[in-house]
Amino acid sequence: MRMSLDLSEVPGFAVNLALPGEDLICLVTHSKRKMVRYARDQFTVSQFWNEAEVSILYRKGGAVAVGSTLNLSKDAVQNAVNALRKSAGAIPKRPLAPSLPPKTAYVPVEDAYDQNCLADDDMMAGLVLEGDEAAKKSGADRTAVVLNAEEVEWFLSSTTGASGAAKSTSAHMVIRAFKESGSGQGITASPYMSKLDPRGAGNKAGELAFDSKQPEKGEEGRYNVVLDPSVFANLLNAVGFAASAYAVEAGFSFLEGKLGHDVASRTFSLYDEGRQKAGLLVRPFDDEGFPTSRTAIIEKGTIKNYLTNSYFSAKMGLPDTGNAGWIEPRPWNLYVPGGDSSEQDLFSDHVIYITNNWYTRFQNYVTGDFSTILRDAVFEIREGKRVKAIKGLRMSDSLIRMLSSIAALSSKPHLIKWWEVETPTSTPFVLIRDVHLTVAE
Amino acid sequence: MPDEDLAKKILTWAEGQGVSFVEARIEDAKEETVLLKNGEVDAVGHSSAHGAGIRVLYGGALGFSSTNDLREESLRDTLRAAIAMAKAASSRVRNPIKLAKTAAARTSWASRFTQDPFEVSLEEKISTLLEADRSVPSGDVSFPARMFSLGFSRKRKLLMNSFGDQVEGDSLRTEGFVFLTAFNPQRGSVQKFDQLGESRGWEAIKNWDLPSRTNNLANALSLNLMKGVEVEPGVMDVILGSEVSGIVVHESAGHPAEADRIMGREAAQAGESYLRPDSLGYRVGSEEVNVIDDPTIPGSYGYYLYDDEGVRARPRLLIKEGRINEFLHNRETSAALGTEPNGAARASAFDREPMVRMANTYFAPGDRSFDELLADIREGVYIKSFMEWNIDDVRWNERYVGLEAFRIVNGELREPVRSPVLEITTGKLFSSVDAVGKELNFTAATCGKGEPEQGVPVWTGGPEVRLRGVRVSKR
Numbered sequence: 001m002r003m004s005l006d007l008s009e010v011p012g013f014a015v016n017l018a019l020p021g022e023d024l025i026c027l028v029t030h031s032k033r034k035m036v037r038y039a040r041d042q043f044t045v046s047q048f049w050n051e052a053e054v055s056i057l058y059r060k061g062g063a064v065a066v067g068s069t070l071n072l073s074k075d076a077v078q079n080a081v082n083a084l085r086k087s088a089g090a091i092p093k094r095p096l097a098p099s100l101p102p103k104t105a106y107v108p109v110e111d112a113y114d115q116n117c118l119a120d121d122d123m124m125a126g127l128v129l130e131g132d133e134a135a136k137k138s139g140a141d142r143t144a145v146v147l148n149a150e151e152v153e154w155f156l157s158s159t160t161g162a163s164g165a166a167k168s169t170s171a172h173m174v175i176r177a178f179k180e181s182g183s184g185q186g187i188t189a190s191p192y193m194s195k196l197d198p199r200g201a202g203n204k205a206g207e208l209a210f211d212s213k214q215p216e217k218g219e220e221g222r223y224n225v226v227l228d229p230s231v232f233a234n235l236l237n238a239v240g241f242a243a244s245a246y247a248v249e250a251g252f253s254f255l256e257g258k259l260g261h262d263v264a265s266r267t268f269s270l271y272d273e274g275r276q277k278a279g280l281l282v283r284p285f286d287d288e289g290f291p292t293s294r295t296a297i298i299e300k301g302t303i304k305n306y307l308t309n310s311y312f313s314a315k316m317g318l319p320d321t322g323n324a325g326w327i328e329p330r331p332w333n334l335y336v337p338g339g340d341s342s343e344q345d346l347f348s349d350h351v352i353y354i355t356n357n358w359y360t361r362f363q364n365y366v367t368g369d370f371s372t373i374l375r376d377a378v379f380e381i382r383e384g385k386r387v388k389a390i391k392g393l394r395m396s397d398s399l400i401r402m403l404s405s406i407a408a409l410s411s412k413p414h415l416i417k418w419w420e421v422e423t424p425t426s427t428p429f430v431l432i433r434d435v436h437l438t439v440a441e
Numbered sequence: 442m443p444d445e446d447l448a449k450k451i452l453t454w455a456e457g458q459g460v461s462f463v464e465a466r467i468e469d470a471k472e473e474t475v476l477l478k479n480g481e482v483d484a485v486g487h488s489s490a491h492g493a494g495i496r497v498l499y500g501g502a503l504g505f506s507s508t509n510d511l512r513e514e515s516l517r518d519t520l521r522a523a524i525a526m527a528k529a530a531s532s533r534v535r536n537p538i539k540l541a542k543t544a545a546a547r548t549s550w551a552s553r554f555t556q557d558p559f560e561v562s563l564e565e566k567i568s569t570l571l572e573a574d575r576s577v578p579s580g581d582v583s584f585p586a587r588m589f590s591l592g593f594s595r596k597r598k599l600l601m602n603s604f605g606d607q608v609e610g611d612s613l614r615t616e617g618f619v620f621l622t623a624f625n626p627q628r629g630s631v632q633k634f635d636q637l638g639e640s641r642g643w644e645a646i647k648n649w650d651l652p653s654r655t656n657n658l659a660n661a662l663s664l665n666l667m668k669g670v671e672v673e674p675g676v677m678d679v680i681l682g683s684e685v686s687g688i689v690v691h692e693s694a695g696h697p698a699e700a701d702r703i704m705g706r707e708a709a710q711a712g713e714s715y716l717r718p719d720s721l722g723y724r725v726g727s728e729e730v731n732v733i734d735d736p737t738i739p740g741s742y743g744y745y746l747y748d749d750e751g752v753r754a755r756p757r758l759l760i761k762e763g764r765i766n767e768f769l770h771n772r773e774t775s776a777a778l779g780t781e782p783n784g785a786a787r788a789s790a791f792d793r794e795p796m797v798r799m800a801n802t803y804f805a806p807g808d809r810s811f812d813e814l815l816a817d818i819r820e821g822v823y824i825k826s827f828m829e830w831n832i833d834d835v836r837w838n839e840r841y842v843g844l845e846a847f848r849i850v851n852g853e854l855r856e857p858v859r860s861p862v863l864e865i866t867t868g869k870l871f872s873s874v875d876a877v878g879k880e881l882n883f884t885a886a887t888c889g890k891g892e893p894e895q896g897v898p899v900w901t902g903g904p905e906v907r908l909r910g911v912r913v914s915k916r
Binding site: 034035036037039040041042043044045046047048049050051052053063064065066067068069070071072076080083084086087088090091092094121122124125129142144145146174175176178249250251252326327358359360361362363364365366367369370371372373375392394396419438439440441 | 476478479481482483484485486487488489490491492502503504505506507508509510515518519522523525526527528529530531532533534535536538562563564567585586587588620622624629630631632704705706707708709710712792794828829830831832833834838839840842860862864865866869892893894911912914916
């Protein structure tokens with residue numbers, strides 16, 4: 001896409017507008033994205049986006065102003081810088097103005113880019129139909145499918161000399177299958193369109209739907225549960241959010257005050273993989289130009305790090321983890337290493353298997369008290385066999401208590417990305433003891 | 442205003458391309474946000490956006506494409522992309538998508554405001570937030586985490602389509618946000634969001650009186666934290682406050698009435714509905730239950746007079762005396778179900794497809810005073826506000842956890858109650874309504890739906906509503 005300014009030139013142009021004593025970072029994000037959606041046995045809408053956004057951080061002393069524009073003309077960029085300069089002049093100064101990174105040699109991330117990710121429209125339609133067909137062969141009556149493909153390139157410059165460019169891709173498909181009163185979901189995700197597995201996702205969705213076609217109403221109680229990676233990934237997104245230093249300071253975190261303390265079972269570790277090989281939309285620098293990296297959030301049950309940017313690193317006296325967000329540090333890719341158990345091992349006892357969830361909401365972020373709706377197939381499992389499908393349950397518990405009650409993890413992490421899992425997350429199946437499930441009257 | 446000539450050119454270029462419908466939406470938008478955290482200005486943000494979204498119908502399939510490059514070459518590419526996507530999808534059309542046509546609209550609408558917030562100095566905005574922060578009281582309860590924000594948006598948009606519609610919209614919104622964490626070493630913590638939003642200018646901020654509002658909220662949290670007792674679980678009468686009755690009708694009357702859910706289009710994301718295409722007339726609650734969705738309320742957060750498909754907006758009576766009365770429609774769903782579109786198509790920005798959405802959904806008021814609602818309750822709970830809530834994806838199994846709540850004994854409000862849980866089905870909840878208050882209040886919210894996600898501003902509202910004999914549990 002041609003713009004008024006060549007995209008790669010915008011950051012340099014913006015940074016050159018800085019006056020002495022001003023810090024300025026300019027990040028251009030150019031996204032090309034396709035999405036094909038399918039339901040009722042036909043395509044419901046097919047979409048393509050081609051957009052470039054200029055984001056600018058302006059800092060003078062301790063005053064910070066941020067701006068963005070979708071207008072890439074020189075005048076628009078100049079106007080944006082002028083507006084930020086004017087705003088920063090009106091802001092009471094914060095005592096901290098930590099250093100921004102100097103010129104840095106960024107190491108490209110491996111397996112992050114697929115030049116064919118934005119596939120031909122007919123090929124994308126074909127992949128959707130392949131997933132739909134697989135789900136129906138596995139027992140589904142109908143499906144709803146969405147296939148996403150995205151290619152993003154970033155260009156960054158700062159007044160301190162940092163300068164970088166990167167591009168990476170993401171493809172993911174979600175298949176939701178229905179059979180009578182049952183439903184199931186399958187997910188496949190990769191930076192490479194050719195590595196998606198629509199058949200595998202469709203088979204899983206269809207099989208779950210078929211096996212849950214006649215569910216019985218569940219009963220409130222505390223149960224040992226096995227969470228599918230989709231479910232655990234959704235909860236881990238809440239943990240990743242709580243690990244942001246911003247969340248810690250703003251009252252959105254149950255990890256506040258717990259650095260160095262045990263917050264989970266020793267079998268559990270959680271990393272932010274800023275450079276995850278074959279991750280989705282991975283890049284080698286954060287929004288400030290610091291290199292992204294691997295950060296241990298929780299290691300063998302102990303919280304090791306909050307995710308920081310330069311401001312929170314300086315304010316809290318913690319390492320800069322390369323997770324900027326100019327205002328709010330955030331995780332890039334969450335990763336839970338596999339455990340010692342096979343997936344079959346987790347189901348060998350009497351457990352409830354929860355395959356999907358949605359609508360996770362907190363009563364109190366500090367205590368971690370939350371609930372989430374169990375969506376799609378839920379099974380009572382005895383000795384590895386699905387003895388009953390259950391409906392109408394809600395998980396109503398505390399994340400602190402649940403992390404401490406992790407009993408086992410399967411050995412293989414699965415990459416999850418869908419509507420309810422915003423941050424790509426690789427996690428195995430997990431067995432958690434005594435989880436509180438409730439039902440509606 | 443967005444360039445009318447560009448929109449006309451897009452329609453012209455589409456001629457002879459095999460499309461049965463084309464729609465061009467061009468927008469200019471700007472936003473300003475001021476964020477205060479724990480007494481410090483965290484950041485000030487400015488953003489501007491412009492771009493075009495093009496939607497076409499080709500061979501019974503829909504294609505949509507957008508760009509922020511408004512040069513002709515780019516717009517031609519964008520149109521080509523929309524047609525190519527639709528063309529690929531048209532290979533598998535069982536029921537060709539149709540869009541209901543309405544009498545062509547050539548008009549404009551705008552939010553009304555007294556004082557343009559973009560003309561108010563940043564110093565005054567910061568001063569307003571600092572004053573609100575200073576209004577948080579000190580005492581046995583501390584407030585270690587305090588967040589405040591103000592936001593302003595102005596969006597000028599132009600829609601033209603091959604049906605002959607040409608609608609210009611100019612919307613201005615003012616938003617506020619407060620999040621407080623109250624803490625006591627012996628009693629723990631409670632938290633509460635307070636979201637405000639109107640289609641007005643700076644005058645809205647003055648009306649809100651953030652300092653006194655924040656002080657009231659902080660005092661309410663302190664009372665709940667220090668004096669709140671656990672509810673004794675059981676079956677009892679419940680009075681829902683306006684904030685709660687508003688979220689109830691948004692979740693379990695508004696969302697399930699969205700015809701695209703009913704038809705299964707959103708099944709992979711936001712889900713479906715307990716309603717079916719033939720559910721009009723279905724009794725879902727008592728005769729006291731009347732629910733309206735109305736985009737035309739002047740100054741409301743969800744205000745608009747023409748939707749993002751160019752259809753004139755009007756109030757929709759979703760539930761009438763306990764029976765399902767009307768669905769929310771866009772052009773596609775109304776054509777499929779053989780009715781008229783009722784102006785419920787909204788797109789959160791130029792780069793999102795218009796889809797079926799709510800605007801301002803409220804439980805219609807009745808004729809009872811709050812004292813009358815209380816009077817004959819022997820044992821119950823008044824749930825004035827909530828924090829945690831969720832509902833299943835067919836909008837039947839829902840949960841609301843009270844934040845400000847009080848025990849009711851023999852017609853009188855008693856001690857505060859901490860975190861009473863109402864976990865109930867839509868049918869049970871609406872069927873349990875036996876009396877409705879007369880004072881209607883609204884709460885601002887951002888309603889999420891769609892993939893990519895589209896958050897749109899809405900009001901949820903209602904009066905106090907009494908439920909008879911429902912189960913209440915504790916967290």
